Amino acid sequence: MTGKSSNRAPADGAGKDTNIIRGGRFGADPCELMQEINASVDFDKRLYVHDIAGSKAHCAMLVSQGIISEKDGEAILDGLNKILQEIGSGQFTFKRSLEDIHMNVEARLGELAGEAAGCLHTARSRNDQVATDFRLWVRDAIDGLDEGLKNLQSVLVDQASAHAGAVMPGFTHLQSAQPVTLGHHLLAYVEMFGRDRSRLKDCRRRLNECPLGAAALAGTSFPVDREMTARALGFDKPVANSMDAVSDRDFALEFLALAAILAVHLSRLAEEIVLWCSDLFAFARLPDTLSTGSSIMPQKRNPDAAELVRAKAGRVIGSLNALLVVMKGLPLAYGKDMQEDKEPVFDAADTLALSIAGMGAMLRDITFRPERMRQAAGHGHATATDLADWLVRALRVPFRRAHQITGRLVTRAEQKGCRLEDLSLDEMQQAEARINDGVFEVLGVENSVKSRQSYGGTAPDRVRSAAAEARKRFLE
Numbered sequence: 001m002t003g004k005s006s007n008r009a010p011a012d013g014a015g016k017d018t019n020i021i022r023g024g025r026f027g028a029d030p031c032e033l034m035q036e037i038n039a040s041v042d043f044d045k046r047l048y049v050h051d052i053a054g055s056k057a058h059c060a061m062l063v064s065q066g067i068i069s070e071k072d073g074e075a076i077l078d079g080l081n082k083i084l085q086e087i088g089s090g091q092f093t094f095k096r097s098l099e100d101i102h103m104n105v106e107a108r109l110g111e112l113a114g115e116a117a118g119c120l121h122t123a124r125s126r127n128d129q130v131a132t133d134f135r136l137w138v139r140d141a142i143d144g145l146d147e148g149l150k151n152l153q154s155v156l157v158d159q160a161s162a163h164a165g166a167v168m169p170g171f172t173h174l175q176s177a178q179p180v181t182l183g184h185h186l187l188a189y190v191e192m193f194g195r196d197r198s199r200l201k202d203c204r205r206r207l208n209e210c211p212l213g214a215a216a217l218a219g220t221s222f223p224v225d226r227e228m229t230a231r232a233l234g235f236d237k238p239v240a241n242s243m244d245a246v247s248d249r250d251f252a253l254e255f256l257a258l259a260a261i262l263a264v265h266l267s268r269l270a271e272e273i274v275l276w277c278s279d280l281f282a283f284a285r286l287p288d289t290l291s292t293g294s295s296i297m298p299q300k301r302n303p304d305a306a307e308l309v310r311a312k313a314g315r316v317i318g319s320l321n322a323l324l325v326v327m328k329g330l331p332l333a334y335g336k337d338m339q340e341d342k343e344p345v346f347d348a349a350d351t352l353a354l355s356i357a358g359m360g361a362m363l364r365d366i367t368f369r370p371e372r373m374r375q376a377a378g379h380g381h382a383t384a385t386d387l388a389d390w391l392v393r394a395l396r397v398p399f400r401r402a403h404q405i406t407g408r409l410v411t412r413a414e415q416k417g418c419r420l421e422d423l424s425l426d427e428m429q430q431a432e433a434r435i436n437d438g439v440f441e442v443l444g445v446e447n448s449v450k451s452r453q454s455y456g457g458t459a460p461d462r463v464r465s466a467a468a469e470a471r472k473r474f475l476e
């Protein structure tokens with residue numbers, strides 16, 4: 001397209017189309033290049049449902065306030081319903097010469113409703129119109145993502161309940177730290193997605209005010225009823241200041257900010273899947289349907305879907321950054337710069353919907369290998385903290401001293417190439433004379449997790465009740 005652009009007048013007879021925006025003000029039509037840089041319809045046609053809903057609410061209000069006649073109102077509503085159906089069934093021809101979704105709908109309305117169509121834009125500007133459409137679109141996107149996250153949480157809680165007692169290594173610095181259960185690990189993500197959902201809810205609450213009636217920036221001289229349009233579109237109230245209504249996009253920024261955090265959560269979980277499925281860990285296996293092969297190495301099973309979810313966080317973070325930069329330094333009120341608000345938001349919402357669905361499928365159909373996890377949980381002297389805690393409890397040794405004694409025993413086990421529980425009582429007593437047989441009871445990985453009974457801890461009983469409680473909090 002760009003290659004063909006020129007500053008010549010467009011060949012498609014755009015004059016008739018542009019007339020509805022340019023009125024009698026211009027001598028010549030915009031050239032192709034101007035159209036290409038200016039038009040947004042290629043992407044903002046996605047707003048059509050919301051654009052038409054906004055126009056219907058505006059039209060009903062104009063009639064009810066006696067600003068336009070009932071007859072014109074009816075012709076407009078009929079036309080809008082027809083356009084909704086035409087676009088929905090793919091019969092509508094979008095024209096770049098009409099710039100955006102708003103003018104495309106209005107021009108078609110002119111064809112269907114004749115002169116009456118010209119009354120719809122009374123007491124309205126594209127500035128309050130687009131701000132309204134976009135809020136409505138983001139609100140729907142929020143509801144869709146919330147539903148998706150709820151499904152993902154449900155898959156995670158099911159797996160967590162099924163593996164509440166499955167012991168696996170817990171890591172810090174990606175080094176064996178202390179044994180945990182798989183259920184506990186998965187429930188950590190249920191909490192993260194729960195906070196993402198609460199951020200969605202906050203964002204929805206703050207964006208749920210209606211810009212309609214702000215007109216271009218200053219409000220309108222017509223006796224509009226802004227409460228009425230707000231109510232009709234499911235908003236809590238009209239935006240209080242007309243300049244704010246048309247010029248801020250903080251609702252979109254807030255959406256992108258929470259989207260970026262959510263993408264980071266998904267990315268971290270994706271990374272766990274990648275690690276767990278590597279044959280060095282071998283904690284899990286993705287089904288054939290969710291794995292890919294290598295064109296050269298016949299043995300490979302690659303977790304591409306997880307890798308892509310991990311990578312897609314980059315796009316979402318980029319979208320937030322893009323819109324922040326667009327908005328910074330813009331003076332009030334509307335500036336055409338703001339047309340650049342939509343693509344990053346659309347892309348972030350699409351990316352997240354797909355990533356959430358992908359993670360749900362992977363986590364539902366993954367096969368965990370508890371025997372491998374259990375085996376790995378015993379590596380790296382992961383119960384050393386249990387030994388130190390036992391010294392504190394049984395022998396009343398201060399923790400710092402217990403840490404030292406245990407450190408010596410770990411070194412001893414390392415030298416012998418054995419596990420802590422394989423040291424003899426004699427060897428233990430060389431580090432601390434009062435150690436007795438009781439110590440062996442805390443050294444196995446099962447005993448270790450069972451002992452972590454504190455609220456929020458990894459003991460299997462705790463995990464079972466945490467899963468039940470998460471079900472109540474997030475899924476009912």
Ligand code: ARG
Nearest residue numbers: 040100126127130334338339
């Ligand atoms: N397509 C425009 C946008 O997305 C609609 C608003 C146009 N307003 C204007 N004053 N030109 O921002």
